Amino acid sequence: MTERPNTPLLDTVPTPHELRRLRPEQLRQLADELRQETISAVSVTGGHLGAGLGVVELTVALHYVFNTPDDRLIWDVGHQAYPHKILTGRRERIRTLRQGGGLSGFTRRSESEYDPFGAAHSSTSISAALGFAVANKLAGTPGRAIAVIGDGAMSAGMAYEAMNNAQAAGNRLIVILNDNDMSIAPPVGGLSAYLARLVSSGPFLGLRGFARRVARRLPDPLHRAARKADEYSRGMVTGGTLFEELGFYYVGPVDGHDLDALIPILENVRDAAEGPMLIHVVTKKGKGYGPAEAAADKYHGVQKFDVVSGEQAKAPAGPPSYTGVFAKALIAEGTRDDRVVAITAAMPSGTGLDKFQVQFPDRTFDVGIAEQHAVTFAAGLAAQGYRPFVAIYSTFLQRAYDQVVHDVSIQNLPVRFAMDRAGLVGADGATHAGSFDLAYLCTLPNMVVMAAADEAELVHMVHTMALYDAGPSAVRYPRGNGTGVPLPETPQRLEIGKGRIVREGKKVVLLSLGTRLEEALKAAEILDARGLSTSVADLRFAKPLDTELIRRLLTSHEVAVTVEEAAVGGLGAHVLTMASDQGLTDAGLKLRTMRLPDTYQDQNKPEKQYEEAGLDAAGIVDTVLKALRHNSTGVIEEARA
Template sequence: ARDLGGEAPGGLGDAIAVIGDGSISAGMAFEAMNNAGHLKKRMFVILNDNEMSIAPPVGALSSYLSRLYAEEPFQDLKTAAKGAVSLLPEPFREGAKRAKDMLKGMTVGGTLFEQLGFSYLGPIDGHDMDQLLPVLRTVQTRATGPVLIHVITKKGKGYAPAEAARDKGHATAKFDVLTGEQKKSPSNAPSYTKVFAESLLKEAAADDKICAVTAAMPDGTGLNQFAERYPSRCFDVAIAEQHGVTFSAALAAGGMKPFCTMYSTFLQRGYDQVVHDVAIQRLPVRFAIDRAGLVGADGATHAGAFDTAYLSNLPGFTVMAAADEAELVHMVATAVAHDEGPIAFRFPRGEGVGVEIPEKGIPLEIGKGRIIREGKGVAILSFGTRLKEVEDACDALAAKGITPSIANARFAKPLDRDLILQLAQDHESLITIEEGAVGGFGSHVAQLLAEEGVFDTGLKYRSMVLPDIFIDQSSPRDMYAVAKLNAEDIEAKVLDTLGIASIVSKKA
């Protein structure tokens, strides 16, 4: 944009990309470096190498980066080993050239980055300002093409609690600044992630074909336990979701039962592979989708708003959502038993609702929901963990003499046609609710009702979905309040659908 005359507030300066050693293993990083080396435009990549992503980095590239600075040339000559000799002031060039030659001896034909067309500087100590700042000033003055500056840092540097933490202080709750102690409220129920992890372990103990794939999130997805118990069957592909999906597809093609375990928003990165490498080939990859719905402190970047929509429109896919932690156990068992094509199940961040967890999961009948309460007038069809909020709303409505029917859909694809059509036939109004964006479960229900001509008979239909905005970080309850998907919002939707909301509000 700068070279083409583009404009931006404050003007356009240098193009600078800062990337961690955990992230640089992603395919898009190599696509960008390949393109930058071809364009030969002036730009700077700062590789922040702290040997730490959310989990310890894995893979051949991580080992390569370690070799770049673990040998004696860096330790003995780090002040001279500043990389691209032509970019340094004359007095430093000879010493830097000797150090660079020694570093080059560690690889064939120079560093990988130089082979991609970058001038490579480093490794340098990112905490030594006397070393770092002169290098940055020099390259800013002299660079004409792409430059990669390899900076070694320590995550949490300068803050003892973070330095001592295993995850270096990533994604903490509120904490005491002096001690680093996190202020977490006591849990009343196990987290959905823990329930999934323990269920998968039990299934894997009975079936040696079960394996697990994660993309640099073994702790976040609960697969760290699986990796400890079954290391030969657990694969961390680093921050490379596209590859992770295709790798899972290949495992499935080879007769294994892979659980591709990723956050909803991270799976979005591998959507092309979900379509071409899994769905088209009808391979039985099991997608365990964590962080479904709104996720509180992780904010909009991690909110699982779209997976129901982007998976339910794919031919041959089975898409489930657990209403509580007990149902999640059954969905893990369902996925294990399902070999007819790809299957996905979603569950939220945080703790469950406190129901009794079964000792062993029992496979669900594909495409079948269930009635939770029999009522009259209006039916609420829930998909996912809003079911508890629906029940709370109906308890409040009962005090007003309104007794909706409640159904748990369980499946967005295939839909339980018989259940949905029966609800539509027996009630004046039907409301669907889900922790996802428009285009998901409610849209598929509306399509079914339209094709069956149900709307021709006057059914009132409403769909409660996440709003068409990105919701800012807050507590999960506050975020769902913005989305109008809490119990009080469901109650208000029922009253409005029945045409009596205005009467109630006037009395209040």
């Protein structure tokens, strides 16, 4: 285990209440110790590192200047908040980050009063902060709302929608733009820090208010000219014209690692009588830790690592990841057909499209954190005869559902959706679990929905989608590594809506969709050993269903169980509907559905999550035996042994 750093000052600051008792000259030492504690903790647990290190000084300054938790501090995205957690009463548990029963890797309302709003997806902070600020204003209670938005989250349209509405909050809303990647500002130095302090100061704001009152008495043309002169004179120096047009008083840029500059500016903004304020803070991802500064992308999210060398723990050699298999398969399709294009929403490496981009830079598009735009952009490409693949995590595609319905499905455009991280995702927990894609896609007319049982099947499905121009299609596949099956040298074009039988039996049939097939086959072996002859089918398609195959299996077996790693409303619901419509349940068939539980499962090791959900071999066996009213005592323990 990594030796804990020496942190004498941090040891005396369990909460922001003690922090605000420190002298300003002590804050530099506190920030240094907080950075070392963050590095030490993440080296043990893994998790997001670079973004948190970049906001250490900002975290100290915000809790020092503002009266948290009465002043609401909202982090966007929440993976920046590890230093915040350490300073807000959770230091003793910080080495449980992202572990079963431990602290979340993101902000969570149930975890602390200092987390007023949960954030694991991006670009929600300004909208939420506006809600807090207006609620306080309506109630006549004190308290400001501070949104810290960064790490690319300003590329989403929702942030600008909120800013456009922000005047309703008055001076209770403060937005901190944490600019650590977008390079939208000139280099920060002494002059820019001085100017930021000047334009946020009481005398300047007082003089500006006096000038506004005078200007309002002028005829309209002169009034408008005076207002524009004020905005553009500061905009030319500071780059804030866009934010001014959205109704914010802009301050910045300021060096987010310079506490001597940052704290007076925050104090000025806190005490200002102006309306909504935006402070443009420039930070460096990975600040203060050499390996993370040198490779911000590599240290954005990390495995456990050695603090001294920075070397991350390597997973044992094994099968390739599903993400990597998808990338390789898509490159092959792009080589065969120059109409294949790839779109991602700020996740090129997470979806494997960084590899496709190396081969086809002109056919790869990263649209930023803008899933809605990504889908409609793809629809336009499809309407013009191209074959777009939209590679988005299942949980993030939820944000573009209207576009999937209105712009793709209704128009029956052949957009291909590659849904990475479908199903449970281990340490990232409920916010990142791809639980709902089957439910929200299988209801749509014209949609073809596939789920890969292994990495070879994924290759076939990517090829099938590339050639399918009759309408929209989607494939779902999980986080992590494949099963180790050989990858096909030549992919097959699958027949749409047709499954396959992978194991023949007579009494029980398991209808599997996706990567639970391996557990279904294990369950079949256990059931066979108990004298229950079991068939296993890989349905491949959640929509359209292979009704011919399903009907044959349901009418030839006593018990049928559907198995899927998705929420209610997916495969099981559609098989039940089909069986009901065709009267198959009237003949005494024992039909059961297995799916994710109707709850948000917390973070844990994947095998523990599957056990909790009952979606392992033991859970499948138990479902079958209960359907047959057999005693399952001892069988589950035996199956999990």
